[in-house]
Amino acid sequence: MDSILVTGNGPLNGQIPIAGAKNACLTLMPATLLSEEPLTLTNAPRLSDIKTMTALLQSLGAEVSSLQDGQVLxxxxxxxxxxTADYEIVRKMRASNLVLGPLLARFGQAVVSLPGGCAIGARPMDLHVEGLEALGAEIDLKDGYLHAKATGGLKGAVHEMRFASVGATENIVMAATLAKGTTVLKNAAREPEIVDLIECLRKMGAQISGEGTSTIEIQGVDRLHGATHQVVTDRIELGTYMLAPAMCGGEVELLGGRMSLVESFAKKLDAAGVHVEETRSGLKVARKNGRVSAVDVVTEPFPGFPTDLQAQMMALMCTAEGTSVLEERIFENRFMHAPELVRMGANIEVHGGTATVTGVERLKGAPVMATDLRASVSLILAGMAAEGETTVSRVYHLDRGYEHVVRKLEGVGAKIERIKGQ
Incomplete structure (x- = not known):
């Protein structure tokens, strides 16, 4: 099993290109199931999760070709x-459940395994099911599979979600594009990935309004056609690499970055003593003076602080001046990186969904183990700012969400290498 060796090496300088968004691409790919005509995605990230979604679509009979070194699908x-979306593929990745809405809308039936692919909480399917049932679907759970049917097709409805779930919003919106009549989805998620999906669906002929707000209206159409769409920049990769110069010093420009994607996160960095400014090519980030200051963080749905940047932010707070409190409100079990950071000398106390971090002057390198995707990159960031060597094991998580992480960090001066497993 591969590991990553990181040695603290001082300030970083240069540019890091930011890839297309994993979470957007994984949502856009199932949209191909809504139409007989081709859908082409550009700026696709080159990640193992994209390969998993490709395998799932191919298992349904879809044709998927990876072109231009994987950046065009x-x-x-x-x-x-x-x-039928089989368990053997679906279990590898949570986003596999996004084939449910499109299959049901186009064919009036779908059988989809309950998903897996993540260790950071249950993330049940009940919100997806409630929304699709509001559109007239009949859904039963049998032997770990959701059996869905819509005899006579889906029908538009007004539905208010109990929680602004990103995945449920995406599934319901895709299903509603081919439903008869108008669907009004209230308490919808507002994430940029949803806006990106709706822009693509509109190119395919869907009639949708309200993206980026908590109320989305979809006027069903008889059919969708083909389209070409560019995947939006990955705001989580962007935020992750914004933290690199914040932790190590120096100045790094993130190519393709946009402030609108990370506004709440950038405000927290500014309060901590990290300067972020927009450039013609992206965002430039530099620490203002000396150690950063402790700031409190509460994870919230967009436009609040992203849960997917909580682990990385905790790594920064480990060396901040003062004490910070990080509250995780989106997923349970999302502080599994904390004990690993403690192995590096961090002072962290976890009580339920709250972590209290008292900054230390310097972390010390140590052998640590990644527990999930974002935890793995938080440990790499910590290792870059630590004294001595840090070995991060179980980095297969990393390949799900970050392309060429070693190359990108090496390019700005980090001392980092991937060690092949035996």
């Missing part, structure tokens, strides 16, 4: 052979 669902 050409897809066609003109001749699907199955409406």
């Amino acid at each position: 050409a897809m066609s669902s003109h001749d699907l052979t199955s409406q």
